[in-house]
Structure formats: C-alpha cells, structure tokens
Amino acid sequence: MSVTHPAGFVAAGAAIGLKSNGNPDLALVVNEGPRFDSASVFTANRCKANPVLWSEQVVKDGTVRAVVLNSGGANCYTGPDGFVTTHRVAEEVGSVLGFGAVDVVVCSTGLIGLANDRQRLIDGVHTVHGLLSADGGNAAAEAIMTTDSVSKQVVVERDGWSIGGMAKGAGMLAPALATMLVVLTTDAVVPAEDLDKALRSATRVSFDRLDSDGCMSTNDTVTVMASGASGVQPALADFTTALVEACTSLAMQLLADAEGADHEIAITTLNAASEEDAMEVGRSVARSNLFKAAVFGKDPNWGRVLASIGTTKAAFDPADLDVAMNDVWVCRNSGPGEDPGLVDLSPRQVTVTIDLKAGDARATVWTNDLTHAYVHENSAYSS
Amino acid sequence: MSVTHPAGFVAAGAAIGLKSNGNPDLALVVNEGPRFDSASVFTANRCKANPVLWSEQVVKDGTVRAVVLNSGGANCYTGPDGFVTTHRVAEEVGSVLGFGAVDVVVCSTGLIGLANDRQRLIDGVHTVHGLLSADGGNAAAEAIMTTDSVSKQVVVERDGWSIGGMAKGAGMLAPALATMLVVLTTDAVVPAEDLDKALRSATRVSFDRLDSDGCMSTNDTVTVMASGASGVQPALADFTTALVEACTSLAMQLLADAEGADHEIAITTLNAASEEDAMEVGRSVARSNLFKAAVFGKDPNWGRVLASIGTTKAAFDPADLDVAMNDVWVCRNSGPGEDPGLVDLSPRQVTVTIDLKAGDARATVWTNDLTHAYVHENSAYSS
Structure with missing residues (x-):
C-alpha cells in the first residue's frame, strides 16, 4: 500500500483526462495527523517548473498536509499562467479538505512547455477527494506513472512505526527530463527539523547518486510527511536508517525501470x-x-x-x-x-x-x- | 598540399603495417627551416597518452623540427614501456634527419590500452623518411585517418606567405575518444613566443568550441611550425587572423565528418x-x-x-x-x-x-x- 501503509494517511488516484490514453493521471496523498511535520528537497535546476516554484514556498514552515500530483503535463516553462494553474489546484485541495493552500505541495510530470488544462485539474481534485481511502496508496502510485513500466512503491517496517513511499521516473529513459517525484510517509513522531535532517541524509546517498543520463529535471520533488499517528518517537539515527532504506529501494526501482537500458x-x-x-x-x-x-x-x-x-x-x-x-x-x-x-x-x-x-x-x-x-x-x- | 604548401616543409605518409586493413598509418612532417619556431597545445585530460607526455616536454623550448604521427594505435595507458616506444620513434626520426629527438613531436591515434609495435614504427620511420617530398602533404594527411571518411586539409594564402594544415578526428563519432591531431605549418617569420599567442587565440575560438560528445581525448595535440622560408614577417594580428581562419576551417571539417551524426x-x-x-x-x-x-x-x-x-x-x-x-x-x-x-x-x-x-x-x-x-x-x- 506504499504511502498509505503508515497510520494517518489516505490517498487516491484517478483518470481525469490529462493523458490522451485515458490512464490514471491525478493522485492525492493526505496526512490526517495528528501531526503534520514535513520536509522536502527539490531539483537544483535553476529553470524550475511552476509546481516547484510553488511548493518550495509551501514547505518552508515545515508543515505539509497534502501532496497532489498529476501526470500528463509538467506545467514547466508555461509562464505566470501556469503558476496560476498550480496555485488554483492547491487552493482546491485545501478547500475540499478544510485547510489552507499553503499546506499543499503540488507536483506535475509529463511534457514541458505545454499548459495543463486547469479546469480538468480543478474538477479532478473533487474526483480524487471522493476516492480517498486508507487503501489508496496503490492507485496513487499508478496515477503518477508516465513512461514508467511499473509503479514504484516501498514499505519499511519498524517496531510500532513504519515508512511508506512511492516514486515515478524511468531511470535513464528520461523523456521530459526524467522527472522524479517521490512521496514518503511515516506514522512515527518526527519533528520537522529532524525530518529535514533525515531526508537530506537519505537523498544524499540514494537519489543524488542516481545519474542515469546527466540531464537534470525541472520538476524533481521529494516530500516526506510524518503523521505521528503511531505515537512512537524513534531515535533520529534509527529513523534516518529506515529512511535511507526506503529511499535506496525506490532509487533502485527507478534504475531498474530504465526501459531503454540494457544494463x-x-x-x-x-x-x-x-x-x-x-x-x-x-x-x-x-x-x-x-x-x-x-x-x-x-x-x-x-x-x-x-x-x-x-x-x-x-x-x-x-x-x-x-x-x-x-x-x-x-x-x-x-x-x-x-x-x-x-x-x-x-x-x-x-x-x-x-x-x-x-x-x-x-x-x-x-x-x-x-x-x-x-x-x-x-x-x-x-x- | 596542406602542410607542404608553405615553403620550407616536406612530408610523407606510408602504410607500415600498424593498421590491420593495410591503410597508410605513419606520417612525417619536417620543417627544413631556415627557422624552427613552434607552438603547441595538448589535451587537458590528466590521464594523458605517452606521446603527449613526451611531446609536452619537447615543445617547451619553442623549437620543433619534425612531427611524426601514427594511426593504428594510440599508445595510451600502456605504461613506461609505451613511453619507451614513443621516445625510440623520436630518436629514430632525429637520427635519420640529423637533429636531436628533443625537437621531434610524436602523435599517436587509434585504440587505447594496447601497445604499438615498436619495431614496425622504427622501421617505418625509415620508410617515410625515404618518401619525404614537397608534395607529400596529401599523403601525410591520409596516413593519420582512423574512422575519418575524408582527410582534412586547409591552405590559407596571404601576400607572400601562407599557412597549411591537416587534421584527423571524426567529430562526434569519437571512437578511442575522438583523438584530434592537428599539424599546422607556415613559411611566415613568426617568433615562437608570437606563434604561441596566435595559436592559443586560434584554438580558443575553433577547436575548443567543438564539443561533439563531451568526451575529452587522451591524445589531442595541435602543433604549428614556422619555417620563415618566405622571409616575410607579418604583423602578429594579421598572422593570428589567418591562423584563426585555418583552424576554423579544420574544426568545421571535423564537425562535418561525424559519420554517425545527422546534424x-x-x-x-x-x-x-x-x-x-x-x-x-x-x-x-x-x-x-x-x-x-x-x-x-x-x-x-x-x-x-x-x-x-x-x-x-x-x-x-x-x-x-x-x-x-x-x-x-x-x-x-x-x-x-x-x-x-x-x-x-x-x-x-x-x-x-x-x-x-x-x-x-x-x-x-x-x-x-x-x-x-x-x-x-x-x-x-x-x-
């Protein structure tokens, strides 16, 4: 169940018509608390996509309550109008869930330089909201696939708490610049500051060491949310070890799904x-x-x-x-x-x-x- | 006639059995003076081939009297034994021509990691020495080809003096790391110090801006020799302009011969x-x-x-x-x-x-x- 394996999370995925082939293309992952700690890392590319420009601001206070992700369009190099689309999607998610847009991370993947259909996205938010469930992790993971041949998911179990995760990205086969989107969840109690340290430690030895074709994406986002629903606060070192394990597993799944690669x-x-x-x-x-x-x-x-x-x-x-x-x-x-x-x-x-x-x-x-x-x-x- | 167009130069090329297909594989270009000014630039790769390690020392005093070039083997990553081969070839060239090995630049191109046949090279020096002529530029240019589909040559004419040049390298199609070897000649009077300035100006806006596949060769060498045989000493700016013209022409010929490339x-x-x-x-x-x-x-x-x-x-x-x-x-x-x-x-x-x-x-x-x-x-x- 990936992102919905830890307690305190619901998720959903649905086809809302962004992809021409009718495949699922919108995912929503919601942290139901009681805590809303988060940490994120983004692409180092200076020419960033609109969802990254938005989300970089959202994560600054350490609180994220939901991540909404669409495939079928990266909303990159689409100018101020594209930013409005990202913002409207965040607003709609916040509105249906009862919190502010500033607690909503937005991720997009697909072709760059093309506008996403704003109305379809807004309508789609209501669709996925209606489908949210504690079993929705798999559907969410499938809705973020582009050229991925399989969905990438991970669960790391510890005594009384766990980490779940999903990723998209097709290794070296990097159309639209190999956008890598990762959402991680945990029901451990991890204050935002510690979560940030753990995430940076984990990405440094996993995703940051994956260099499939030297091309740096415009949309890369990794967000981790901690619900605290287990009531257990592990030692930071133990949590970091588990997060490294989760991130390394997802990175190896990305590497293995390089469809065009033989090795x-x-x-x-x-x-x-x-x-x-x-x-x-x-x-x-x-x-x-x-x-x-x-x-x-x-x-x-x-x-x-x-x-x-x-x-x-x-x-x-x-x-x-x-x-x-x-x-x-x-x-x-x-x-x-x-x-x-x-x-x-x-x-x-x-x-x-x-x-x-x-x-x-x-x-x-x-x-x-x-x-x-x-x-x-x-x-x-x-x- | 490329390198033998300016007065004061003889050259030759011959098949000496380094290439398995029997094509020409050894070239010799000799400056007959009266002056022996020279300048060179080499690959910036820290893992340099043996001929580069040798030639970097040879050129330091500004005097070069001959360049000997072989295809059919790069003599790269062949260790101290490969260096001995390079040195023996320089000695043999100096011996037959009546000057010291330290005035002989050696260039090699072909597969890396394999030893060149030392005796064939030494015997070959005598073969090409016997073929040296003021019409030998074309034969020399053909003997340095590897995957090149055509030889690359240039002549730039000025009032009373000229520049000639030859190059090998197959643009992006860069087997054995796209070794680029260039020999330029001129009968103008250009003191070594000025020649160095002109060459650095010319390579900066020509060869240095050719980036066919991002891979840096281990053997790249560009050497210019000035015989002074015309008796004309052009202004440095005029000479530099002509050298830029020659280098740019050769660079564009390298780009155009990228056989695997469509664009x-x-x-x-x-x-x-x-x-x-x-x-x-x-x-x-x-x-x-x-x-x-x-x-x-x-x-x-x-x-x-x-x-x-x-x-x-x-x-x-x-x-x-x-x-x-x-x-x-x-x-x-x-x-x-x-x-x-x-x-x-x-x-x-x-x-x-x-x-x-x-x-x-x-x-x-x-x-x-x-x-x-x-x-x-x-x-x-x-x-």
Missing part, C-alpha cells in the same frame, strides 16, 4: 581523498557517452573509464589507477591488467570499481548504458 | 554577461543527450534547451530566456513563443540561438546530434 551500472570509487572526490569521479564516468555505449556493446573498455577520470579534479596519480569491471581488475597502474576477456557483460548488472589510492573515502554512483532504445525513445517523445 | 548544430549564446558564461551555457546544451536526441528526431524541443541552461552558473533570469531554433523564436520569456511547427529540422545544419539578456558577450559552440549510428559505432569499436 544497470554501479560505479564504486574506492580510496578517494574525500567523498566529494569519489562522487566527482563516479559521476564523470556515469556521464561518459563513450563508456556507456561500450557497456551496451558488452565491451569492457577500461580506457574510456580512465579518460573520464582524467577530466576530474580529484586527487590521484594518473599513472597509478586501478579499474575493475565485474570484479576483474582489467586495469592496473593505469595500464593493462587482467584479461578483459574474463569480463562477462551479458548480465544486466554491471559493477565498475575504481581505486584512486589517495585516501579512504568511497561512494557509489548508479547509471545505465547508452542504447539504441534510449536514442529512439528520446528522439520520438514529443513529435 | 551539425551551432549553439550561439547572445547577450551573456561574459564570454565564459556564453561558453558554459553553450557547452551545457551541447552535452545534453536529451536535446541532442531530440534534434536527431527533428523535434525542436526548446524545453530541453532551457533545462540545460538551468544547470549552469551563468548570469540570467530563469523566467526571461529566449531561444530560437533555425531563427524561429520558439521560446520567449521562458515560455512558448513562435510555433515550433515552423522549424524545419530536415537540413543537416541546425542553429540554436539563446538570448540570456544579461550583457553583451557571445560565443558559439558546435556539436552533433545523438543518433543510433553514434551508439552503434561506439559500442562496436573495440569488440
């Missing part, structure tokens, strides 16, 4: 001088089209890995790098190592391990390969 | 607060796989342009950006502008114009689209 690639950088160095190195490899195309071609091309590492500012000796693919150390001391023929790149899961020999920090970045299907889907999406 | 895309950023801002914005768009796939699909997807701009630190108002494609202003004030249906993306040449409204600087970055053929060639190259 899921985990790039682990070891013995870096700092976690930042490890991240920079991993990200540079994850963004190398040449390396990603080689993985698609099942070619353990470690030279393209070294060439990517060489573009970073991380601390290392260019003449003393080791690289393994699927645990075969094909590159030793920046030269040929074990036989690349020992690397079997047929399976979907690929690991790349980079030893910088410069410290003791490490980080893993996840990406996908570059395939014909990626080019096909992203060249055909809006035409 | 050549010129991204011009206008009214930026600085040239750096304009370059950062252009480069971010040139590196967006989503945008490049959209151009392949003939989809004038300006939203993906804005999303790329939004990832930069350039000065602009996110709510007030204009974007044109092929001179149709499809985006005004960060929202929909003229009808995208007016943009015809059938022709090979595409222009993207971005108005940042933040100053009066500008820059153009050139790239290609992301196609099935790119993925195909780069996934199949070494396997």
